[in-house]
Amino acid sequence: MKAKTNQMDKYHVALSFAGEDRDYVEKVAAYLQDRGVRVFYDKFEETKLWGKDLYAYLSNIYQNRAFYTVIFVSEAYRDKAWANHERRAAQARAFRESEEYILPALFDESVEIPGLLKTTGYISLRKLTPQQFAEKVLQKLRENKVFLSAEEKFSYSIEARNDVDFPLSDGSKVAKILTALKTYNWYTQSPAIDEIFALKWTDVTADQIFVLGRNIYQCACGGERKALAVLRGLRAAFAKIPQSVAEHLLNGMFYEAYFNSKGEFRGQDLKDRCLVDLFSIQIVEKYKDSVAFIRHVLSPYRGSLAILPSTTPEIVELKIKIAKKDPPIVTSIKCSGRELLVDRSAISESAFARAWRLSFREFTLETLVDSLSRAWSVPVKQMKIETTSNVSKDAELRLPEQKVIAPPFD
Numbered sequence: 001m002k003a004k005t006n007q008m009d010k011y012h013v014a015l016s017f018a019g020e021d022r023d024y025v026e027k028v029a030a031y032l033q034d035r036g037v038r039v040f041y042d043k044f045e046e047t048k049l050w051g052k053d054l055y056a057y058l059s060n061i062y063q064n065r066a067f068y069t070v071i072f073v074s075e076a077y078r079d080k081a082w083a084n085h086e087r088r089a090a091q092a093r094a095f096r097e098s099e100e101y102i103l104p105a106l107f108d109e110s111v112e113i114p115g116l117l118k119t120t121g122y123i124s125l126r127k128l129t130p131q132q133f134a135e136k137v138l139q140k141l142r143e144n145k146v147f148l149s150a151e152e153k154f155s156y157s158i159e160a161r162n163d164v165d166f167p168l169s170d171g172s173k174v175a176k177i178l179t180a181l182k183t184y185n186w187y188t189q190s191p192a193i194d195e196i197f198a199l200k201w202t203d204v205t206a207d208q209i210f211v212l213g214r215n216i217y218q219c220a221c222g223g224e225r226k227a228l229a230v231l232r233g234l235r236a237a238f239a240k241i242p243q244s245v246a247e248h249l250l251n252g253m254f255y256e257a258y259f260n261s262k263g264e265f266r267g268q269d270l271k272d273r274c275l276v277d278l279f280s281i282q283i284v285e286k287y288k289d290s291v292a293f294i295r296h297v298l299s300p301y302r303g304s305l306a307i308l309p310s311t312t313p314e315i316v317e318l319k320i321k322i323a324k325k326d327p328p329i330v331t332s333i334k335c336s337g338r339e340l341l342v343d344r345s346a347i348s349e350s351a352f353a354r355a356w357r358l359s360f361r362e363f364t365l366e367t368l369v370d371s372l373s374r375a376w377s378v379p380v381k382q383m384k385i386e387t388t389s390n391v392s393k394d395a396e397l398r399l400p401e402q403k404v405i406a407p408p409f410d
Contacts, residue, residue, distance in 0.1 A: 012141055014040035014066035016086040018076035021107060025072055027130030028137070034310050035138060035299075036292030040066060055085065062089035067146055068100075069093075070137065072125070074107040087113065103140065105133065154251055154293045160207040161255070162263040163214050173199065174208045181215040189219050193226040197237070201245050209245055213252020221273040231277040235284065247290045254278055254294040254309065258301075265301050268350050268407075272377040279379050282309045303410045306376040313382050316408060318372075320365075322389040327362060328397050335408040341399070347406045355405045362396040376407055 013032065017025045029041035040061055042049065049057070062069055069090040077083045090102050104113075104122035123136060159165045168175045173195070180192035196212055219227035230237045231253075238246035257271050257278060282291050288311050295308050307314040318340075321332035333340040344352065344359075354375035358368065365385060373380045391397075399405070 011038045011040040011061070011066040012068070012146060013037060013137060014062055014069045014090075015072070016062060016069055016077075016083060016090065017072035018074055018080045018083050020076040021072050021074055024107075024125070024130050028134045030312055031131050031134040032137060034292065034312060035134075035295050036289065037138070037141070058082075058086055059089040062086045063093045068103050068137075068140070070103045070105055071113070072105050072107065073111055073113055073122075075111055078111050078113055084114075103137070153289055154206075154248070156210050156251075157207050158263070160210050161259070162261070163211055163256075164261040166207075166211050174204060174212065178211060178215060181212075181219055184222060186224050189222075189224045190226050193219065193224070193230065197241065201242055204245075206248050209248035210252040210255070213249035214256040215252075216249065217253040217256040217271070217274060217278075221271050228274070231274040234277055234281050243286060247287065250278070250281065250287060250290045251293055254290070255297070258294070258298060265304075267301075267304060268354070270377050275377055276379045279309060279313070279382070282311060282313060285311075306378050306408050307382060315382055315384050316372075316376070316378050317384045317386070320385060320387045322387055322391055322397065324389060324391075328389070328391055328395055330397050330399055333405060338408060340406045340408060341403050342406050344402055344404050347404065351407055352404055354407055359399055359404050362398055364395065364397065365391075365393055368397070372405070376409075 015025055015029060026041070026043065029039050029044065032039045033041075033044065069086075071077070071087055071090065093101050102120070104120060105125050106122050107125050109122075109124060109126075123133065125133060128136075159167065166178070168179050177192045177195050177199075180188045183189065193216065196216065201209075216227050216230055220231045234250075238249070241249075257275050258266055260266055281287055291309050291311050295310065298305065298308050302308065306316055316335060319332075319334045320330060323329045323331050330341065355371055358371055363371065365387070369380060369383050369385060372378070373383055
């Protein structure tokens with residue numbers, strides 16, 4: 001009996017490239033996968049490819065099992081046998097369907113590829129980072145109404161996203177629990193937290209679970225003991241309930257951290273008391289769709305955040321220069337080439353408020369990391385510091401007079 005092909009046997013995008021260009025393509029693949037794109041990239045499929053007749057298997061992938069194929073054009077791509085095999089399979093599909101299927105991305109615009117017409121629209125990669133190019137792929141998918149995995153799986157009503165509008169008058173058990181959670185009274189909230197995990201989940205909607213997640217997180221940030229215990233032991237708490245329920249709760253928790261009760265992005269006032277607990281679950285494989293969901297929701301606000309949740313945790317890398325004076329003076333702090341040590345007049349009051357204490361005290365490198373971790377809502381484990389001077393970890397440092405540390409985002 002022939003095995004049925006399920007949805008997961010299909011891909012949003014297949015990537016065809018030469019091995020010489022792997023470093024770039026791998027970053028594109030990882031970025032797309034983090035955002036819920038089902039991407040065919042050979043290293044993601046090593047066990048599937050193991051033992052297969054690769055000639056036939058890859059031909060099937062590029063001809064029948066992807067919504068688009070991106071071909072990364074270079075001299076090496078033109079000359080490689082496997083790359084040409086993949087390209088011919090993709091071109092057969094494009095010819096058969098007479099519609100756009102091949103998306104050319106050119107490392108070298110002078111290279112001619114057999115069967116690829118010069119009139120075909122392409123993207124030049126010369127000035128694009130892998131992340132910038134991946135964003136263009138995402139835009140292409142969305143413009144053509146292609147649902148990504150997290151978008152297919154999670155869809156919440158306007159009332160759930162705008163928690164203040166969520167109906168509580170139907171007399172249901174969930175409505176009573178939510179009413180208790182919204183009292184801001186620990187003695188009322190505590191038993192309500194217990195009641196959540198005793199619910200009959202088959203009788204609860206995705207919207208209700210999502211809003212319960214929002215309110216558990218709100219209670220934890222308000223210091224309620226049982227809600228805090230849930231956040232501190234998130235994986236253990238989720239192990240006791242169905243995974244689909246855990247995902248909706250997690251989505252609600254993340255959403256509450258970044259969006260207020262009216263569904264508005266919190267900007268620089270994130271509800272981040274327990275955000276490190278949420279970030280601790282981002283690397284857990286079975287919650288990757290939830291991570292993709294919140295990444296997608298936050299994508300319009302990328303420039304206002306130091307990091308986004310990611311299955312491959314993002315790292316904030318700081319390069320610090322220290323003048324060997326008495327006391328040692330920090331003369332430069334750069335993040336992704338951006339100078340963060342600026343004049344006080346150069347940043348807003350809200351940006352200054354994030355790390356103002358560092359301008360009025362001495363600090364060690366460890367203190368610096370801890371302070372910026374809290375100021376920017378980044379787990380300490382996701383911060384990395386490089387210094388140009390060999391200073392002791394216990395050395396007391398200062399900022400120059402009238403200089404402050406700006407956030408690494410707008």
